[in-house]
Amino acid sequence: xxxxxxxxxxxxxxxxxxxxxxxxxxxxxxxxxxxxxxxxxxxxxxxxxxxxxxxxxxxxxxxxxxxxxxxxxxxxxxxxxxxxxxxxxxxxxxxxxxxxxxxxxxxxxxxxxxxxxxxxxxxxxxxxxxxxxxxxxxxxxxxxxxxxxxxxxxxxxxxxxxxxxxxxxxxxxxxxxxxxxxxxxxxxxxxxxxxxxxxxxxxxxxxxxxxxxxxxxxxxxxxxxxxxxxxxxxxxxxxxxxxxxxxxxxxxxxxxxxxxxxxxxxxxxxxxxxxxxxxxxxxxxxxxxxxxxxxxxxxxxxxxxxxxxxxxxxxxxxxxxxxxxxxxxxxxxxxxxxxx
Numbered sequence: 001x002x003x004x005x006x007x008x009x010x011x012x013x014x015x016x017x018x019x020x021x022x023x024x025x026x027x028x029x030x031x032x033x034x035x036x037x038x039x040x041x042x043x044x045x046x047x048x049x050x051x052x053x054x055x056x057x058x059x060x061x062x063x064x065x066x067x068x069x070x071x072x073x074x075x076x077x078x079x080x081x082x083x084x085x086x087x088x089x090x091x092x093x094x095x096x097x098x099x100x101x102x103x104x105x106x107x108x109x110x111x112x113x114x115x116x117x118x119x120x121x122x123x124x125x126x127x128x129x130x131x132x133x134x135x136x137x138x139x140x141x142x143x144x145x146x147x148x149x150x151x152x153x154x155x156x157x158x159x160x161x162x163x164x165x166x167x168x169x170x171x172x173x174x175x176x177x178x179x180x181x182x183x184x185x186x187x188x189x190x191x192x193x194x195x196x197x198x199x200x201x202x203x204x205x206x207x208x209x210x211x212x213x214x215x216x217x218x219x220x221x222x223x224x225x226x227x228x229x230x231x232x233x234x235x236x237x238x239x240x241x242x243x244x245x246x247x248x249x250x251x252x253x254x255x256x257x258x259x260x261x262x263x264x265x266x267x268x269x270x271x272x273x274x275x276x277x278x279x280x281x282x283x284x285x286x287x288x289x290x291x292x293x294x295x296x297x298x299x300x301x302x303x304x305x306x307x308x309x310x311x312x313x314x315x316x317x318x319x320x321x322x323x324x325x326x327x328x329x330x331x332x333x334x335x336x337x338x339x340x
Contacts, residue, residue, distance in 0.1 A: 011120065013113050014325055016228045020235015021322065025242070032233040037224050040230040041294070044112055045196040047219040047226075048130055052213065053204020054292030055127020061114055064128045067284075069134040070274040074288050075139030076262050079104030083147060085259075090243030097148045102316045103259050104140025105292035106133060108197070109234060110324045112227055114286040117329050118279045134197045136287050141296055145303050192294070234303050234321065241318035244310040252311070256319030260328050264289025268335045285332035290324055291316035 023030045056064075079100035086096040111133055118125055204215075245253065267288025271281035293316045300307055 003198060007260055011117070012228050013116060013224075013231050017231040017238075017325055020237075021234045021239040021242075024236045024239025025306060032236065032238065037233055039208060040226060042192075042196060043219075043226055044230060045192075047223050048108060048112060048115075049197040049200030050204035050215060050219055051223075052127060052130020052133070053201040053206070054208060054215065055133055055204075056201070057172065057205050057208035059126075059128055062129065066274040067126070067128065067132060067271075067280070068135060070178040070270045070284070071135045071287070073141055074263075074267055074270055074284075075104060075136045076143050077266070079140045079144045079147070081263075082259065083144075084129045085255075089255075091252070093148070093151055094304055094306040095308055095311050097144050097304055098309075098312035099255070099315065100147070101141045101144035101300055101318070102293070102296045102312040103263065103291045103302075104144060105138075106287045106295040107290035107292055107321060107324070108133060108294065109227075109230065110290040110321060110329075111206075111283065112223075113231070113325055114223055114329050114332075116227060117333070118282065123279045123282075124277065125283055129276075129280055130197075130201060131282045132284070132287060134201060136198070137292070140282070141300075148304060154198065157307060171338045209263055231325075234317070238317050238322055241310070241314040245318045247310075247312040252315065253319060256315045256329065257323055260289035260291070260320050260324055261331065262323075264328060264332050265335060268332055268339060271336070272339045278336055281336040281340060282329075282333045286324070286329060287337060289328055289332060291320045293317045293321065 020030075082100040082103055083096055086099065091099075115125075204211075245256070246296035264285040268281055270288070271284030274284075276284060293313055296316075297309065297313050300309075300312065
C-alpha cells in the first residue's frame, strides 16, 4: 500500500497538481486563460467518452447489464447516506442537499487520473466503464433535488414521523412533481459534461474500432499530456478554494476526507459483486468515492440557489479531489486487490 501511494505521488499528473496548489497558496500570477480551461475540459470529456464508446462496441449488451445496475444503485444510495449522516451536523438543509448531489455524482478528472494509474501499471479494465461515468453523473443530482422537494413540502421532524395513507400519497405526489421539474431534468440530463460524454460515447460506439486511426493521435496518444495541463489548472483552483473550506470548521473538513473512503469502499464492494475485473472494481470505487465539480454545481446553481458554492464546490475541489488524487486512487486499488 505504501509503495503504491509513493508511486502515485511521484506521477506527473499528481506533481503538476501539487505545483498548481503551491502556486495558488503563494499567490503566484500563474493563471490559465478562461478559453483554454474550457477547451481542456471539453477535450477530456470527449476523449473519455469516445474511447469508451469504441471499447463498448466490443461487448454484448448482456455483459454490461449488472455493472449498469450497480452504478445506478450507487448513484441513488450515496446521496441518501450522505443526507442521513449530515443530520448529525448543524449544516442546514440546502447545503446538505448541495453536498449530497456533489458527492453522489462523479469527478470525470479523478476517473481520468485513475485510468492513467491503471495504464501505468499495465492493468486492464472493462471498456464499458466509461458508460458508467455517464450513468452516475445524473442519478445523485435527481435524487438529491427530489429529497429537497420532499423536505420543503412536508413537515419532517429530526426524528422522523409516522405517516398515514393520505400523507404518503401527498409525498408521492411531491416526488412526482420534483422528478418532472423541467429545470432539474434539463440541468441533470443535458448539462455540458453529460451531453459531451454521452454524445461522444455514442459516436465511439457507432464508429467502433474502424475509426481508431483517426481518433488515436489526438484523443488517445495525447490524453496523458493534456491531463497534466488540466490538473495544473485544477491545482490552481483548488488552492484558491482551500481558505474558504477552512472557515466551516473541522467537521466539514473531516467529512471531505471520510466520505470518499466510505463511498469508495462501497463502490469497490459493488464492483466486485457485479463481476468486474481488478481494474474495473478499482474504477467503480473511484467513481463512488469522487465528488463532482462540473455537472452537480451547474445543476445546483439554478436548482438550489440557497446552497453555498464555497461549501460544496470548495469541499469537492479543495479537499476530496486532492485526497483522491494523492491517496484515494491507491487506496481503492489496494481494496480492489484485497477483495479480488
